[in-house]
Amino acid sequence: MDVQHILLVILSLRLGLLDLQASAVKQEEKESMPSGPRIAIIGSGIGGSSCAYYLHKLLPNAQLSIFEANDRIGGRIMSVNIEGVIVEVGAAAWASANQYIMELAKEMNLSIFDAKPKLPRTDRLDLLLNQQSALSIGVWDGYALHDIEKLVIDNLKSxxxxxxxxxxxxxxxxxxxxxxxxxxxxxxxxxxxxxxxxxxxxxxxxxxxxxxxxxxxxxxxxxxxxxxxxxxxxxxxxxxxxxxxxxxxxxxSAHSVTSGNSKLPKALVNASKAEVHLNSKVHTITNDNTEYTIAFTHDGKNESITTVDAVVIAAPLEWTGITFKNIQPDPSSSQPHRDWVFWYVHFVVAKSINNTYFHQPDQWSAPDNIFTTANVSLPWASIQLYQPLPNSNIYKLFCTQNLTTHMDEYFIGVRSVYTHHWVYTFPRLIPITDPEDFQDIQLHDGLFNINTIESIASAMEVPVINARNVAQLIADAVNRDYGYDTYQNDC
Ligand SMILES: Cc1cc2nc3c(=O)[nH]c(=O)nc-3n(C[C@H](O)[C@H](O)[C@H](O)COP(=O)(O)OP(=O)(O)OC[C@H]3O[C@@H](n4cnc5c(N)ncnc54)[C@H](O)[C@@H]3O)c2cc1C
CATH class of the missing domain: 1.10.405 (Guanine Nucleotide Dissociation Inhibitor; domain 1)
Structure with a gap:
């Protein structure tokens, strides 16, 4: 072995030794790293699922638990299969201006499609809106159907x-x-x-x-x-x-997930690595100074308890039914209460609209979207042609009453009716001038309320904006505790 060779062996041994030392240090560091904060997220709608996802990105060490009262993930996003067609019972589409939902769908590798009706006609309304997405709309005032295209042309300046x-x-x-x-x-x-x-x-x-x-x-x-x-x-x-x-x-443009919008919250929950408790309704949150105790029922019976460092409520506070203990002021009485509206959503498989209902002759071809004016007291808010099928169509109705047994009034050749009752759909979005009329984002130290932001609009993007925000607030607080820089916008 020449001198050069001996030097090489010594060098490589030393390098190996250094490597061993480095990995020992890394292991030590890992073991001494504090385990991440325990965070409970109440609700698995788009607010809760996206918050879990952002928290996992910002705090990979965090131990996340999602509690969901329902037997499924998604909240007001719910996709079901009717005659082989995926239909949206809740949130149907988002506008491309909804930046975060666009990003999340992309990050989750979900294929999306343009959900705006593209009909083979270009009328003057399309020209005005600079796109070919004719909105075939009729507005029913209880007596007559108004021609919206004519209305728009008559009021071109407006x-x-x-x-x-x-x-x-x-x-x-x-x-x-x-x-x-x-x-x-x-x-x-x-x-x-x-x-x-x-x-x-x-x-x-x-x-x-x-x-x-x-x-x-x-x-x-x-x-x-x-x-x-x-x-x-x-x-x-x-x-x-x-x-x-x-x-x-x-x-x-407006978009939906090709395989159903409910794939988005599901993908976010999976990516967050959170522990998910379905059929788990949280009924009490107790503050014990440094931590919170969450009490929940599982499958409506067994009482369970878990302890966490922070809690994110990702559901409308008015509908959670949570009792707060040792939290002053008590969020259930001190936070502004919003009134809510509700809907029955029906999907009807039928041959066609019943022209007689709209006082129209047999040869009349109904518009694809029939809306209603405010001064008419009808049990339905809109009737839409959702998807044409061979020899029939799927129609979607938003209704303030359960019309399951009344569909023969509105349609000819009814084959099936799917009904979902949303106990709450949207808060009454009344103008707000006093900042005190918005619920707080932070209800207590370590207790957050995402859904307060729904007072500005009821759309998927909106809770996501605050979910991202709350995740950042929590990450900043955790990083501050460990002496790291705060706000890096890593979402
Ligand atoms: C019919 C309909 C049509 C819509 N159309 C559109 C649309 O086209 N585009 C759009 O962008 N938006 C639409 N929206 C609005 C959109 O769906 C909502 O704004 C959004 O999904 C709300 O998300 P969230 O996570 O804040 O609340 P939710 O989706 O309501 O989620 C809250 C979750 O918390 C759970 N929960 C509540 N209390 C507890 C408790 N105590 N313990 C455990 N879990 C609890 C609930 O079961 C629920 O799953 C529509 C909504 C409806 C109902």
Missing amino acids: TAITVAEIAEFLLKLKLNYFQREDEGPFRNITEYLAYGKLTEYTSKSTLQYLSEHNVELELLKYFIEPLMIHIYDQELDMHSFAAFASLTSLLT
Whole structure:
């Protein structure tokens, strides 16, 4: 062995030794690393599932547990199969301006499709909206069906103003995303709205906002209001943030997950590695100074208890039925209460619409979307052609009453009816001028409330905005405890 060779062997041995030492140090570091915080998330809707996902990204060491009262993940996102077609019983689509939902679908590798009806016609409304997505709409006032295309053409100036206002709202919304990402997490809804100057939208009713911009009452009553009734079961007294947030899909594309929207919360929960407790309704949260005790029933019977460092409530506070102990002020009485609307959602497989119901002759071809005006007391808010099938169609109805046994009134050749009753669909989105009228994001040290943000709009993106925010607030607090820098926007 020459000298050079001997030196090489010594060098490689030393390197090996160093490697061994390095891995021993790494192992030691790992073992001495504090185990992550224990975090309970109550609710597995898009708010809870995305919060779990963001928390796992920010705090990979965290021990996450999701408690879900239902037997399935998804909350108000629910996809079911009717005659081989995946239909959306809850949230059906999101606008492409909904940046985080777009990102999450991509990160979960879910294929999405343009869910806006693309019909083989280009009318002047399409030209105005600069796209080929004819909205074949009729508005039923209880006596007659109004031609929306004619209404829009008759009120072209008001339509143009509305379109311009939606475009301005979209710009401000974009600004809100940018500014927030620079500034870090927000601590209350007023702070959220300040970015992009969005407060003027939540403080004014849709009627007030658009009237102040000289939009004619006729367009408001026969186009905007019927759309709001269809989307939110609410009228023009609803604040203009919610109205504009839903109208953005007129100008942008709208998307759904090809295999059903409920795949999204499921994928997020899987990716979060959280421990999931289905059929587990949390009934009491007790604060024991440094930690929280969560008491829940499993399958409606066995009482179970778990202890955690932080709790995220990802469900409307009004509907959780949770009792808070040793938490002052008590969130169940001190937080503002929102009124809620509810719906029966029906999917009907039938040959066609019953023209007689709409006082129309046999040869009449019904519009694909039939909405209603505010001054009509009907048990349904909208009837939509959801999917044509060979020799029949799937129709979707939003109703304020259970119409399962009344479908022969509305349709010819009814083959089947699927019904789902949502106990709550949306909060009443009344204008809010006093910041105190928003529920708090942080209810107590380590106790968070995601759903407060639904007071600004009831859409999938909205709880995700706050889920991401709450995950960042928790990560910042944890990092502060360990002396790390806070807010790195790693979501
Ligand atoms: C019919 C309908 C149509 C819609 N259409 C659209 C649409 O097209 N586009 C759109 O973007 N949005 C739409 N939405 C709104 C959207 O679905 C919601 O805004 C959003 O899904 C709310 O998510 P969330 O996680 O905040 O609440 P939820 O989805 O309500 O989730 C809360 C979860 O918490 C659980 N929970 C409650 N209390 C407890 C407890 N004590 N213990 C354990 N678990 C508990 C509930 O079971 C539920 O699963 C629609 C909603 C409905 C109902």
